[in-house]
Amino acid sequence: MKLKYRTVFISDIHLGSNGSQAKEAAKFLKCVDCEKLYLVGDIIDMWRLKQRWYWPAEHNEVVRRILKMIKRGTEVVFVPGNHDEAARQYYGLEFGGVKVEPFVVHDGGDGKRYLVTHGDQYDLVVKHSRFLSVLGSVAYEWLIRINTWYNKCRALLGYKYWSVSAYMKLKVKHACTFISRFEERLIAEARRQELDGVICGHIHHSDRIEDEDVVYLNCGDWVESCTAIVEDSTGRMEIVNGLDIVQEWEIEKELRRKEKLAQLEMAGECAMDMAEELDVDWEEDDEEEGEMLLPMGGRWRYLLKK
Numbered sequence: 001m002k003l004k005y006r007t008v009f010i011s012d013i014h015l016g017s018n019g020s021q022a023k024e025a026a027k028f029l030k031c032v033d034c035e036k037l038y039l040v041g042d043i044i045d046m047w048r049l050k051q052r053w054y055w056p057a058e059h060n061e062v063v064r065r066i067l068k069m070i071k072r073g074t075e076v077v078f079v080p081g082n083h084d085e086a087a088r089q090y091y092g093l094e095f096g097g098v099k100v101e102p103f104v105v106h107d108g109g110d111g112k113r114y115l116v117t118h119g120d121q122y123d124l125v126v127k128h129s130r131f132l133s134v135l136g137s138v139a140y141e142w143l144i145r146i147n148t149w150y151n152k153c154r155a156l157l158g159y160k161y162w163s164v165s166a167y168m169k170l171k172v173k174h175a176c177t178f179i180s181r182f183e184e185r186l187i188a189e190a191r192r193q194e195l196d197g198v199i200c201g202h203i204h205h206s207d208r209i210e211d212e213d214v215v216y217l218n219c220g221d222w223v224e225s226c227t228a229i230v231e232d233s234t235g236r237m238e239i240v241n242g243l244d245i246v247q248e249w250e251i252e253k254e255l256r257r258k259e260k261l262a263q264l265e266m267a268g269e270c271a272m273d274m275a276e277e278l279d280v281d282w283e284e285d286d287e288e289e290g291e292m293l294l295p296m297g298g299r300w301r302y303l304l305k306k
């Protein structure tokens with residue numbers, strides 16, 4: 001049983017960069033089931049891949065998961081970001097079930113309409129200075145690297161994960177108005193298009209802001225925070241922590257597994273009683289005869305002999 005949603009929005013996985021929490025992203029996608037999946041940009045970090053090719057197995061796992069979802073009937077829309085801008089030349093096309101669009105208007109379950117865009121077009125630094133934004137991206141990469149090492153040390157000492165980069169960015173946020181300007185611009189754009197809200201990514205900071213009649217929702221990222229936006233069948237939008245979702249799902253799965261095992265054991269006991277009635281002596285049976293009596297295989301025999 002997967003967690004059912006109407007829609008899932010996910011952005012900034014940055015596959016191909018060593019900061020990507022691809023393994024966690026793949027796990028998250030594995031435990032959700034949705035009618036529609038929006039990939040809200042920066043899914044594949046082509047800037048990084050151009051500098052150095054880096055593609056471990058777990059990065060493939062994310063792609064494989066998405067293809068599997070398509071096979072099961074999920075509609076997938078990819079809205080490229082600045083790090084996967086190479087995909088921007090394929091607007092309007094479809095690749096193996098993935099539609100590529102510059103932006104989309106999502107019709108919510110409650111009739112509300114949302115602009116879905118990565119958001120870099122509204123980030124003045126990226127828009128006007130590619131050099132500055134690439135420089136920023138390199139600095140960011142270093143920050144993530146420091147963060148990884150710092151947290152490895154913390155884990156060794158038994159401390160909980162603590163994101164240096166998220167902390168730094170929040171500090172910077174207070175010092176400059178970059179993020180709030182970004183949010184303001186996107187809200188203004190949604191209002192200009194007479195929509196009820198905007199769903200974006202790009203700044204790696206998940207947030208929900210209600211500005212009068214317009215709601216701003218940011219998916220966050222899968223480099224530091226592992227967050228996503230989910231919409232339930234009634235159209236309610238919620239920012240979720242992917243790691244929590246995976247953990248809850250795994251606990252539930254383990255409970256169900258134990259339940260099934262208990263049922264199997266009970267069935268085994270029943271079979272044992274029946275065998276007794278039929279006067280079958282299990283201990284004297286050799287392998288082949290046992291197999292003939294119980295075509296279900298080794299596990300049953302194991303349970304019966306226990």
Ligand SMILES: [Mn+2]
Nearest residue numbers: 042081082202
């Ligand atoms: Mn971006």
